[in-house]
Amino acid sequence: xxxxxxxxxxxRYNPETKESYWQDFEVEVEDSLTVLExxxxxxxxxxxxxxxxxxxxxxxxxxxxxxINGRAGLACKIQAKDKIKNGVIKIEPLHHLPVVKDLVVDQxxxxxxxxxxxxxxxxxxxxxxxxxxxxxxxxxxxxxRYDKQTDCILCMACYGQCNALEGDEKYLGxxxxxxxxxxxxxxxxxxDVEERIKxxxxxxxxxxxxxxxxxxxxxxxxxxxxxxxxxxRIAKDTGKENIATRRAKFWFATVFETGQIDKWHLPEVAFxxxxxxxxxxxxxxxxxxxGMKEEEFGPKPFPGIEKFRNFIKKLEKEL
Amino acid sequence: xxxxxxxxxxxxxGADIHNYDITTDFLNRMGVEGILLERAACCGGGVIDxxxxxIVYGLNARNIALAEEKGVDLYTPCNTCYMIIAKTKxxxxxxxxxxxxxxxxxxxxxxxxxxxAKIYHTLNLIRDFIGMDTYKSKIQRxxxxxxxxxxxxxxxxxxxxxxxxxxENPTVLQEILKPLGxxxxxxxxxxxxxxxxxxxxxxxxxxxxxxxKPLEGAKExxxxxxxxxxxxxxxxxxxxxxxxxxVTQLINVACGATPKDAFWDLxxxxxxxxxx
Numbered sequence: 001x002x003x004x005x006x007x008x009x010x011x012r013y014n015p016e017t018k019e020s021y022w023q024d025f026e027v028e029v030e031d032s033l034t035v036l037e038x039x040x041x042x043x044x045x046x047x048x049x050x051x052x053x054x055x056x057x058x059x060x061x062x063x064x065x066x067x068i069n070g071r072a073g074l075a076c077k078i079q080a081k082d083k084i085k086n087g088v089i090k091i092e093p094l095h096h097l098p099v100v101k102d103l104v105v106d107q108x109x110x111x112x113x114x115x116x117x118x119x120x121x122x123x124x125x126x127x128x129x130x131x132x133x134x135x136x137x138x139x140x141x142x143x144x145r146y147d148k149q150t151d152c153i154l155c156m157a158c159y160g161q162c163n164a165l166e167g168d169e170k171y172l173g174x175x176x177x178x179x180x181x182x183x184x185x186x187x188x189x190x191x192d193v194e195e196r197i198k199x200x201x202x203x204x205x206x207x208x209x210x211x212x213x214x215x216x217x218x219x220x221x222x223x224x225x226x227x228x229x230x231x232x233r234i235a236k237d238t239g240k241e242n243i244a245t246r247r248a249k250f251w252f253a254t255v256f257e258t259g260q261i262d263k264w265h266l267p268e269v270a271f272x273x274x275x276x277x278x279x280x281x282x283x284x285x286x287x288x289x290x291g292m293k294e295e296e297f298g299p300k301p302f303p304g305i306e307k308f309r310n311f312i313k314k315l316e317k318e319l
Numbered sequence: 320x321x322x323x324x325x326x327x328x329x330x331x332x333g334a335d336i337h338n339y340d341i342t343t344d345f346l347n348r349m350g351v352e353g354i355l356l357e358r359a360a361c362c363g364g365g366v367i368d369x370x371x372x373x374i375v376y377g378l379n380a381r382n383i384a385l386a387e388e389k390g391v392d393l394y395t396p397c398n399t400c401y402m403i404i405a406k407t408k409x410x411x412x413x414x415x416x417x418x419x420x421x422x423x424x425x426x427x428x429x430x431x432x433x434x435x436a437k438i439y440h441t442l443n444l445i446r447d448f449i450g451m452d453t454y455k456s457k458i459q460r461x462x463x464x465x466x467x468x469x470x471x472x473x474x475x476x477x478x479x480x481x482x483x484x485x486x487e488n489p490t491v492l493q494e495i496l497k498p499l500g501x502x503x504x505x506x507x508x509x510x511x512x513x514x515x516x517x518x519x520x521x522x523x524x525x526x527x528x529x530x531x532k533p534l535e536g537a538k539e540x541x542x543x544x545x546x547x548x549x550x551x552x553x554x555x556x557x558x559x560x561x562x563x564x565x566v567t568q569l570i571n572v573a574c575g576a577t578p579k580d581a582f583w584d585l586x587x588x589x590x591x592x593x594x595x
Contacts, residue, residue: 069487070511085488138545163473163513167528199532206521207527210365211513212402229368230473232521234371244521248369255367255378259360264332270520283334296336302358307428315377 001030006084008038010024010050011092013099020099023047035083035091036064036075039103052103058218062155066103067092072157072217094160096169110159113172117199118180124190136188146185149178149227151220158224159213170203174214174224177204181227184234197235205231243270256312260299323439324386325353326395326404327391328362330550336564337582338554342396344581345441345567347450348457348574356385356393362403365517379407382419383438384430392448394439396567398549399517402474405481408438429501440475440550441509441567442491443483451494461500464591468542469493470533470556470563472549473513479511495566496546500595501572510535516555526555534561543592558587 008025021111025042033041043050052075054064058076066075069083069090083089097105107119127138158174165171180200183189190194204230214224215217236245247270254262267279302308323346331339346353359382361367363375382404386393395401411418412434422431439447445454469492476486484491493503517527537545538561545563547553556563564583571581572594584589 046360071487081485085485099458163515163529164518164525166509166512166532167515167518167525207518207525209513209515209523209525210517212477213473213513215478226368226372229372232369233371243523245369247520248366251361251364251366252370255361255363259358260327260332261329261330261361261364261366263335266520286334292336299332299335304358304428308360311377311381311424311428312374314427315421316371317373318424319373319377319420 001032003028004031004081004084007088008042009088009090010039011090012050012102013093014103015099024077029080031081033080034076035066035068035078035080035089037082038089039075039091040078051101060153065094065155065157065160065161065219068096072161072213074155074157074219077219077312094147094156096160096162096165097156105160107156110156110173110176112177114154114179115137116202117172117176117180118191118196119176119183121183121186121189123190124188127190130186138187142187146182148222149182149185152178152182152218152222153220155219157217157219158222161213161217163209163211163213164207167209168203168207171207172200172202172204174208174228175222177231178222178224178227179233184231186207193234194238197231197238197240200231201235205235206242243272246270246272255298256309257305258299258301259305259308264298320350320352321448322352322354322391323394323444324356324389324391324436326356326359326362326382326386326393326400328395328397328400329364330397330455331399331408332555333549335554337585341565341567341571341582342502344571344576347457348571349445349454350457353394354389354391356382356389357486358463359385361394361431362400364399365403376407376410376417377421377424379404380411380418381425381428381430383408383436384425384432386436387433388430392437392439394441394444394448396441396550396565398440398472398474399525400553401438401483402478402481405438406478408434410481439485442475442495445495446491453496454495456571458498459575460573460595462569462573462592462594463500465501465544465594466504467499467501467569468507468510468533468537468540468545469496470514470537470545470547470552472547472552475548477595492546492548492566495570499569501569504537504542507533507540507542509533510536512536514549514552514555516551519555530555531559534559534563537561541567544590560588562586562588562590564590 005028010023012023013020024275039052055061057076059074064075093099093103100106184196208228248268251261268276341546343353367375476482496503509532512532514527518525546566548566553565
């Protein structure tokens, strides 16, 4: 077996001294190690005090999520040799969670938020039989609507990489919101959609910045960012009105009309108040001061726009 | 002369209309002929999904088809347009059924998505289409001693399948900045934190909280200016204490444009850097 030499840079935390520091471990190890096996090697051969959480080594228990070279993932699923950049692998604990020791974080704050969204089935008595002798049937095409979302193993990689949490530590978090979507889609769930949406709104779906980091982080290919867009759609379609739903409706309407979003009127429509009107007016003054012609203020339909509108209508109907 | 299709997203519109001039000037200086894809439509901006996500695939299949009709690749300077259009390309190229269905609808406009056009953003355009040697040969003057903090923005590095560089260790922006004679400031606090642009009309306070973070990190690390390829990041982060420019605004000046021609004067936060 081929051996390779590199530096493993680990962000450590000592809870007794409350000291946080980077430590370099020089290793010469087989090139076939996973990042978890690398950490186990260091603990075994170099420093027994190095602390990390792990269990199944098979990317299913979700214990060993950490930040490797700035990106969250499962240590047991990632080959160490693929992560050596300029002779170094950098390993840190997940962001946005209190560090207990070294790479071990306290998952409780994220679980507390998880509990808030009621992440369980509330059986619909019209669908779910009242005795356990009859199956509660879910058709394959019904399950397909949330099949992928059930792959979540609660490893918190998405949470540890989330930019919305960078802006607001009270933000619910990506996997929590995926769970809301999963139960809204479940034909057996009896909780009102509006109620589920309400749970997803409190420091939730409207704070997401759509950075795509949760999609990049998930070791199971779940896409919380996409589920959040679906939750916003459902919120809008169930009658919710706020800055975001007004923006979404206006966005689609102006793209349908002209091919482009009308950014000139977007503030006044989205805010829907004097503040929004003031922003749009300020834009107009800026346009005039810059000597722009009125037709440059907003988008105009391009030639053949009728065909484009038909195209959109057909996409809505046939795709 | 090499040709490229310019995809007009919302970053060329209204208060950002000058971004089109920055883009065409940049292409001219690089010796590339830009061909405007006139009937192109909004990429969806991550917002049309909130009406119907399937429309987004259709819109961008059509956008790419417009480039293919002209026999050119598609170029957008916007991170988000790049990410969404590249995602569509991946989806269509890996799902013949979806491609066929969309092509049936596209046929009524006389268009076809073939999958031949490549999707470019400023960063991979310079690296892979223009070429680093050609790029360097166009630079006439340098920003000696100016400290520049590279800020990639999210959508050129995530999700992983459309990342245009190694998302864990991206170097392309630094490699583009170095020939401008600047001192590249790396590893500053919050250099990978999102600018928050896409929360502007969903939770404006969230946008404010985020936009300032990378700027503060760059300032603390001593950067004179932050350079981003993305017009949306620029829009979100301009107006705070630390100045930010689009990397093409620096490139155009390095290639001979006046700062006014590169629209530095439209920045809310004044740019005070010198060049030889």
